[in-house]
Amino acid sequence: MTKNEIYTKMSEAIVAGDRQAARALAEEAVRSGFDLLEVVEQGYMPGIQRVGALWEEGEYFLPELITSAEAMKSAMAVLNPELNRREGVNRAGARVIIGTVEGDIHDIGKNLVASMLQAGGFEVTDLGVDVKLERFIEAADAAGAGLICLSALLTTTMTNQRRFLELLKERGLRGKYKVLVGGAPASRKWAEEIGADGFAENAVAAVKAAKALAGLA
Amino acid sequence: MAETSLTVEILPDGIKVRAKSGEVLADVLVRAGIPLSLYCHQRGVCGKCAVRILGGPLPFPAAVEASLLEARGLGPDHRLACLYVLCSDVIVETLPGSRLEKVAVLDTGLPLAAYVDPAVKRLSLVLEKPSLFAPTAAADLLRAQLKSPGLILPLAALSKLGGSTLGPARAASAVIYDDLELLDLEPDEAGRDIFGLAVDLGTTTVAAELVDLRTGKIADRASAVNAQTSYGADVVSRITFAFENPDNLRRLRTAAVQQLNDMVGTMSRRSGVPRHRIYDAVVAGNTAMNHIFCGVAVDSMALAPFHAVFSTLPPLAASEIGLALHPQARVYLAPNIKSFVGGDITAGLVASDFAAGPGTGLFIDLGTNGEIVLKKGGEFVTTSTAAGPAFEGMNISCGMLALPGAIHQVEWDNGFKCRTVDDLPPQGVCGTGLIDILAGAVARGLLGRDGRIIGPEKRLRLTDRLALTQQDIRDIQLAVAAVRSGVQLMLREFRLKVEDLDRILVAGAFGSSLDVANAQAIGLLPDVPAGTIVFVGNASLSGARLLLVSRPARAVAETLAAKVSHVSLATRPDFQDEFVQSLEFDSYPKGQR
Ligand code: B12
Numbered sequence: 001m002t003k004n005e006i007y008t009k010m011s012e013a014i015v016a017g018d019r020q021a022a023r024a025l026a027e028e029a030v031r032s033g034f035d036l037l038e039v040v041e042q043g044y045m046p047g048i049q050r051v052g053a054l055w056e057e058g059e060y061f062l063p064e065l066i067t068s069a070e071a072m073k074s075a076m077a078v079l080n081p082e083l084n085r086r087e088g089v090n091r092a093g094a095r096v097i098i099g100t101v102e103g104d105i106h107d108i109g110k111n112l113v114a115s116m117l118q119a120g121g122f123e124v125t126d127l128g129v130d131v132k133l134e135r136f137i138e139a140a141d142a143a144g145a146g147l148i149c150l151s152a153l154l155t156t157t158m159t160n161q162r163r164f165l166e167l168l169k170e171r172g173l174r175g176k177y178k179v180l181v182g183g184a185p186a187s188r189k190w191a192e193e194i195g196a197d198g199f200a201e202n203a204v205a206a207v208k209a210a211k212a213l214a215g216l217a
Numbered sequence: 218m219a220e221t222s223l224t225v226e227i228l229p230d231g232i233k234v235r236a237k238s239g240e241v242l243a244d245v246l247v248r249a250g251i252p253l254s255l256y257c258h259q260r261g262v263c264g265k266c267a268v269r270i271l272g273g274p275l276p277f278p279a280a281v282e283a284s285l286l287e288a289r290g291l292g293p294d295h296r297l298a299c300l301y302v303l304c305s306d307v308i309v310e311t312l313p314g315s316r317l318e319k320v321a322v323l324d325t326g327l328p329l330a331a332y333v334d335p336a337v338k339r340l341s342l343v344l345e346k347p348s349l350f351a352p353t354a355a356a357d358l359l360r361a362q363l364k365s366p367g368l369i370l371p372l373a374a375l376s377k378l379g380g381s382t383l384g385p386a387r388a389a390s391a392v393i394y395d396d397l398e399l400l401d402l403e404p405d406e407a408g409r410d411i412f413g414l415a416v417d418l419g420t421t422t423v424a425a426e427l428v429d430l431r432t433g434k435i436a437d438r439a440s441a442v443n444a445q446t447s448y449g450a451d452v453v454s455r456i457t458f459a460f461e462n463p464d465n466l467r468r469l470r471t472a473a474v475q476q477l478n479d480m481v482g483t484m485s486r487r488s489g490v491p492r493h494r495i496y497d498a499v500v501a502g503n504t505a506m507n508h509i510f511c512g513v514a515v516d517s518m519a520l521a522p523f524h525a526v527f528s529t530l531p532p533l534a535a536s537e538i539g540l541a542l543h544p545q546a547r548v549y550l551a552p553n554i555k556s557f558v559g560g561d562i563t564a565g566l567v568a569s570d571f572a573a574g575p576g577t578g579l580f581i582d583l584g585t586n587g588e589i590v591l592k593k594g595g596e597f598v599t600t601s602t603a604a605g606p607a608f609e610g611m612n613i614s615c616g617m618l619a620l621p622g623a624i625h626q627v628e629w630d631n632g633f634k635c636r637t638v639d640d641l642p643p644q645g646v647c648g649t650g651l652i653d654i655l656a657g658a659v660a661r662g663l664l665g666r667d668g669r670i671i672g673p674e675k676r677l678r679l680t681d682r683l684a685l686t687q688q689d690i691r692d693i694q695l696a697v698a699a700v701r702s703g704v705q706l707m708l709r710e711f712r713l714k715v716e717d718l719d720r721i722l723v724a725g726a727f728g729s730s731l732d733v734a735n736a737q738a739i740g741l742l743p744d745v746p747a748g749t750i751v752f753v754g755n756a757s758l759s760g761a762r763l764l765l766v767s768r769p770a771r772a773v774a775e776t777l778a779a780k781v782s783h784v785s786l787a788t789r790p791d792f793q794d795e796f797v798q799s800l801e802f803d804s805y806p807k808g809q810r
Pocket residue numbers: 062103104105106107108109110112113149150151152153154155156180181182183184185199200201202203204206451452453454521557585586601602603604605606692695696699786787788792793796
């Protein structure tokens with residue numbers, strides 16, 4: 001098998017959401033002494049990007065997105081420590097804090113965004129649901145994260161996204177963090193209105209937006 | 218007089234019961250299970266409870282009794298059961314016209330019937346004139362005549378008692394609410410009707426019926442998209458809007474009241490029933506709708522833990538609400554269960570007699586909130602699954618309510634063959650139509666079980682103008698998954714399996730004919746043997762009508778609403794997996810049949 005054929009297989013494993021294959025291929029790449037950065041960039045990343053495209057075309061829906069993100073995670077679980085150890089490259093990408101705001105317990109969308117961010121190379125701290133606004137700041141501070149992602153699924157709890165930005169301003173921390181908002185009732189207009197740094201409609205767009213905000217795109 | 222035991226034989230039922238001397242015959246008949254009409258609540262002024270005494274004493278009737286019997290054209294061997302005091306054995310024959318009438322409750326599904334026993338009644342009487350020798354106040358005479366010393370007399374009715382409206386003969390008809398309060402005193406003209414208004418105040422649709430309170434029959438119906446929709450599509454959006462400032466709450470309230478007044482106007486014009494002949498209204502809405510309708514702030518329902526301000530309320534004055542009915546008309550709200558399970562569900566449960574009998578059952582409302590009620594013997598638990606309004610045609614590009622012109626039944630015959638409500642040219646698709654289309658498309662390979670539209674066009678064409686898009690399908694998938702995962706988790710929470718359910722009642726205001734097999738094929742309803750699932754249609758509206766024509770049903774509703782407990786599925790760790798698995802269009806539970 002040529003290198004390109006293996007990269008294709010890696011990409012296919014992600015697109016198919018085949019966790020075992022994704023993991024096995026990663027282990028093989030490590031054993032064979034491949035250039036792991038190249039493996040990520042040319043093998044796995046194109047896979048998850050294809051998944052994003054399929055989602056945008058309406059071909060893929062939640063189950064597919066979730067299994068692909070899981071496959072990506074299991075491959076990265078093999079590759080990341082190796083990358084650190086062998087090449088001294090800290091692949092630990094930009095750190096992100098994510099959670100569903102106070103008063104809201106919807107977490108399926110938030111979990112998906114978290115998985116896709118992880119699959120996209122971010123280091124994600126997920127605070128769960130019904131998260132007090134203060135907690136986001138504390139956690140970002142503790143993790144040294146520059147990007148905070150707020151999910152809200154109710155038109156009522158969406159107002160907590162606004163309150164969060166006000167809170168940052170009050171504390172004089174607005175310049176310290178970038179804030180990305182999302183969830184079904186949120187919109188670009190809403191994000192602009194409350195002065196958030198970004199908005200994304202879905203988990204695929206969320207990765208793009210996060211990369212742009214982290215200066216990675 | 219010593220109490221002696223005696224026998225009452227009841228014909229034509231052929232029942233014999235024991236009674237004590239001194240007991241009133243009406244009480245004995247009721248105790249024996251005879252649905253005797255006690256219209257005036259045993260005041261001896263309506264004549265409805267007349268029976269024939271075949272064997273037994275026939276005491277001389279008083280003037281009022283004699284004239285009531287005469288008015289019904291009944292012979293000398295008849296008496297009013299509510300005035301007949303037992304002193305020896307009797308054989309009594311009940312008359313068909315003296316029994317409570319039964320009226321069908323649901324429009325579709327179970328053949329249930331209820332006795333017509335409304336809260337509002339009209340009694341004809343000739344008002345006594347205060348005599349010169351014993352000057353008693355007219356109001357007290359009226360109270361005595363109605364045998365109701367505690368009768369509440371509003372000013373509006375009192376002024377008529379003194380005024381000239383009643384004419385010299387003083388023949389009047391008294392409209393009484395719940396045997397407690399005089400709503401009006403009107404000149405007695407024969408054939409005066411009493412009507413009521415039954416309302417299903419849905420977040421998406423408002424449906425109303427004008428009901429004859431003497432027969433329980435529907436005189437007219439009307440339905441429309443809720444006028445509040447312009448302020449937000451779902452409950453939470455309305456709550457959010459109301460929460461923003463008090464003026465918005467007023468706006469929402471006015472929209473609802475105005476719309477009902479308009480609907481009453483339309484029905485009144487069509488049926489010839491004037492507004493002021495409507496004395497009672499029952500409104501069945503979800504908790505938020507009920508609060509808004511009353512102008513009660515919904516702030517506490519805006520955020521977790523979502524508390525409601527009220528559950529059961531005593532009847533309100535229609536004039537206070539702003540409903541243009543009879544000036545003294547009352548409005549009864551079907552009691553709410555919890556903040557996201559409201560009076561519409563209570564009404565549906567009562568209408569479908571869900572609580573009856575032993576056994577296990579599930580009640581599913583396929584509306585925006587997707588409420589589920591589980592019955593386990595005498596225990597009741599509920600939850601709401603937040604399915605969204607897809608089945609009411611909202612969020613769907615060519616979706617619409619089940620109004621005339623909506624595609625509501627679809628068959629496959631070399632393409633979709635669509636039938637519309639009232640056979641009008643197709644305007645859009647309603648919930649039942651969507652279910653048929655999806656099941657048909659999956660069976661024919663036009664749609665993958667994963668919800669992917671097969672083929673280059675990426676659309677499911679219905680007519681040359683109408684088609685479902687991929688996004689529409691995705692929205693329906695979310696709605697189906699919400700209901701299905703809700704059912705599965707609810708059963709799991711109470712350690713039950715789908716197979717344990719004796720019956721499943723499905724309610725929804727999204728069409729008159731749900732194809733259960735199609736709903737099972739796409740996983741909206743569990744795959745249980747035919748006959749277990751019964752579609753009861755807009756049970757909320759049927760329930761509102763039941764609560765309107767049957768006062769006892771109100772007590773049943775209040776007791777039930779207080780008994781149902783609430784579970785939140787939100788915190789279950791298996792929610793996401795269940796939800797995501799439920800996105801597939803296939804039947805469940807798996808591995809059956
Ligand atoms: C599943 C569900 C539930 C579950 C939640 C379980 C769970 N663990 O999450 C249960 C049943 C518990 C539930 C409860 C309630 N729900 Co609910 N629920 C839904 C439902 C059906 C699907 C939501 C979902 O998961 N979608 C799938 C995910 C993948 O999509 P998503 O969340 O939108 O996320 C995507 C994007 O928004 C974006 N995104 C999400 N977060 C973020 C964050 C960032 C930073 C970015 C960039 C992007 C992003 O990316 C995601 C992936 O592409 C919707 C209706 C619907 N059809 O959408 C209602 C819905 C959200 N619920 C609603 C309501 C009202 C409630 C309740 C308040 C009352 C009720 N009816 O029961 C309760 C409240 C509970 C609470 N305290 O918060 C309403 C909200 C209406 C409104 N105007 O706000 C909805 C819209 C249904 C409706 N129309 O009535 N619900």
